[in-house]
Amino acid sequence: MADKTAGGQAVAASSSLQQTRRSLLATTTLALLFAPFANVEARTFGGVLPWIPESADPPTPFQPGGWHYFDAREASTMEAIVERLIPGDDLGPGGRDVGCAVFIDRQLAGPYGDSRRLYMRPPFAKAAATLGPQSQDGPAAQYRRGLAAINAYCRTTFANKEFSDLSPAEQDTVLTGLEKGTIALSDGVAGPQFFKLMLQNTKEGFLADPIYGGNRDMAGWVLIGFPGARYDYRDHIEKHNVAYPLPPVGIMGRSSWNQKS
Template sequence: MDHSRSATRRGLLASTAAVTFSGVTGAAARVYPGGAMPWDSGAADPPAEVRPGPWLFFTADEGRLVEAIVERLIPADDLSVSGKDAGCAVFIDRQLAGSFGKSTWLYRLPPFQAGLPTQGEQADTTPAIEYRRFLAAIDAYCRANFGGKVFAELPNDQRDQFLTGMEKGEIQLGGGINSGDAFKQILDNTMEGFFADPIYGGNRDMVSWRMIGYPGTRYNYLDHVSKHNVKYPLPPVSLLGRPEWDLRG
């Protein structure tokens, strides 16, 4: 046996183990100021509670228009309040004022060209820009075709007639705006606001969750998983908890 080569090999293994061990123990023994782990902005993105207040994105006229639209998309009945009273317009306003409206999380660099329907939006635009355009076009169309009245001033039957025309793509809003696409956008966002967690401004008092029997964000309801076709007996819970749990005074 070549003892010098064996000793060299043992020395290499020993030194490698020592470095590895010192690295592990060094990391384990590191103490962070204040006892907190290091944190970088943007590493987590918890939802911020939407608080009552003025519009953050909509103008007063735009807010009035959107409230009138969501009130007809989800009219009040014996099952729930209207989309307006459920806070759907507030939900949409806060979303447009935030990252959704600005397309913050989407790739938005050129070239911009027509894509397939499965590829999503390919234009240099954002939901905030599109909303501002088609809301103005809606009221302009109504003034021109309903005796100078804006949408919010129309009776319910005319509101429904107009929205049905938009849904079918029959309303010509002008300016290259597709009324069918505009209708789908606001309908989708209205439904999101109606069924989303109340922390985002819609679904006030968890009205839609109560309607469909959804338990919300309860940490555990295993006792009820196997009870098919049996109504869930407990009230829903939001990310904010429940109103009666509010300890802020």
């Protein structure tokens, strides 16, 4: 049977735990163990289905304007790269115009960039690619070194020009060399790995919800015919071989919904 005393004592233990938290933080390095996990707090629940007001965790829409991680040179290099990885053409806008570089900039400025969620304890040793990345650098640091190394290569190879100064054909030659590992980069940057990271992030920016700064006007979704953040297809699931009639929608809706009539 229910023993309310035991439950009560456990709750008391939990609140005394919260009282001791401040002194613990000041006096023990144990707290550092939890540094990657912001706002984490042990909780005890019992006797009721918990409902914690305002505990939902919606995404934070990106803030337009300026660069949060890239400096001006990195930004112009990145804009040139994303435009070659997904070029604007008669099918629709490319990586630059849909905001892929802005997307990557905001990602690198956030928790993705510094690898705070990943296992980053030493030793960092070389390994077969099938054992997974073993770099000591998070994505943000990899972009800083990688973009600098690409520009250093371009200056040496193309009469002191930066990547963004090259013709589209020259830019494609450099990117192909990175992808295939046929050009050597300075500062120990591994071209194929860095290329793979940039390509993955660029496609993310092209196809992720516009709330993160890329896929502007849902152009990536329009290109392929993906209806986006919809939640109910029951009326269409058995309409076989029939195109879905509605345009894409994002987490924040679509611009036509937000215009005053």
